[in-house]
Amino acid sequence: MNPSDEQYFFDLATKVIANRASDGERQEFEALLNQSSDHRERFEVFKTDLIVAKDIVSLIDAADATGAGLNEKQLERLQRDVDEASSTPGHGKSYHTFYLIILLLGLLFALAVGIFINISSNRTLALTADDISTPDEIIKIVINTLNNR
Amino acid sequence: MVLSLLLCGVFFFGCKREYPNYGDNPQTNTSKPSINQLKAADESDANAPALPQGTVIFDKAEILLVPGEEWDLIKTSISAEGSSICIPVLNGLGGNNGAMIRVFTTEEKSEVETAISILKTQVESNPNTIKNSFKLTEFNSVFGVHGTQVSYDYLVKRFLTGKKFRAQVYLFQNSKKRCVAINFITFADKDSARIQEMIRDTLQLN
Numbered sequence: 001m002n003p004s005d006e007q008y009f010f011d012l013a014t015k016v017i018a019n020r021a022s023d024g025e026r027q028e029f030e031a032l033l034n035q036s037s038d039h040r041e042r043f044e045v046f047k048t049d050l051i052v053a054k055d056i057v058s059l060i061d062a063a064d065a066t067g068a069g070l071n072e073k074q075l076e077r078l079q080r081d082v083d084e085a086s087s088t089p090g091h092g093k094s095y096h097t098f099y100l101i102i103l104l105l106g107l108l109f110a111l112a113v114g115i116f117i118n119i120s121s122n123r124t125l126a127l128t129a130d131d132i133s134t135p136d137e138i139i140k141i142v143i144n145t146l147n148n149r
Numbered sequence: 150m151v152l153s154l155l156l157c158g159v160f161f162f163g164c165k166r167e168y169p170n171y172g173d174n175p176q177t178n179t180s181k182p183s184i185n186q187l188k189a190a191d192e193s194d195a196n197a198p199a200l201p202q203g204t205v206i207f208d209k210a211e212i213l214l215v216p217g218e219e220w221d222l223i224k225t226s227i228s229a230e231g232s233s234i235c236i237p238v239l240n241g242l243g244g245n246n247g248a249m250i251r252v253f254t255t256e257e258k259s260e261v262e263t264a265i266s267i268l269k270t271q272v273e274s275n276p277n278t279i280k281n282s283f284k285l286t287e288f289n290s291v292f293g294v295h296g297t298q299v300s301y302d303y304l305v306k307r308f309l310t311g312k313k314f315r316a317q318v319y320l321f322q323n324s325k326k327r328c329v330a331i332n333f334i335t336f337a338d339k340d341s342a343r344i345q346e347m348i349r350d351t352l353q354l355n
Binding site: 126127130131132133134135136137138139140141142143144145146147149 | 233240246247248249251253254255256257259263264267268271272275277278303305312314316318328330332334
């Protein structure tokens, strides 16, 4: 698609999305979409961008109209729209989510290993010095007390 | 992932087993005579009466036990000097893994009742022992040793949880009226009936 064709494609797309295309233009646009999967893909991306942009513009218009700026809810919605628009691999929310999941899985794995080792050490039946220290201390006090009487 | 590996390392080294030094002196050398070696030493004395196979003699306490197989005999010769502990220490192996028998004795004549009283006070005041776990029962060995068996539970903190142990102390007098304590320690949830039976069946004054 050369630049002029591209411009024509997007003009048609804009008209279709805005419901301003004539029947002839709509048919021509359908034919263009059917020509190539690339055309259809570009149209879907363009439509999404346009919807997000429309949403943002409406928010900004609302803020301008009231003169009070965006309230918390509107800001939240704006942030969500921007995040959605920028959620591409290697950038944005999905990138952070991916690494957060990896980190959580790593922590879970470490916890599982720790619990396994703990259970194993509890099941290891050989007594340690710590295990015998309490009765050892008690019996020695008993014997020493008897010896000193 | 780096953090995970670090945590793994901490858990691994944190849970690394400690091997006990059964003596009081950290520089103690432990030698481990087999039961047969002890038996051979006993048999070298031609005038001594024949002892059962596998007899373990606790010279200082003047008692003997026949613990059978699956016991490691630990002789802590240096630390035993001037100490109330009587060598050898019996450390369970195989089916007896997790059990330990240590024998203590007083230097002079002592009453078992006095020992029980002191023991009760110590058990009840120790922060690691489990309240109301102190129990007393009379015992008679097959060979006529009469005494009192004291039992109590205690907790040892281990990583995320605590582990419950049971100490059983057989208190009686030897032929010189000295108080002897056989201190048998094992995990509280481990069946120790067989070992207790062994003590009652084989305990003799020497």
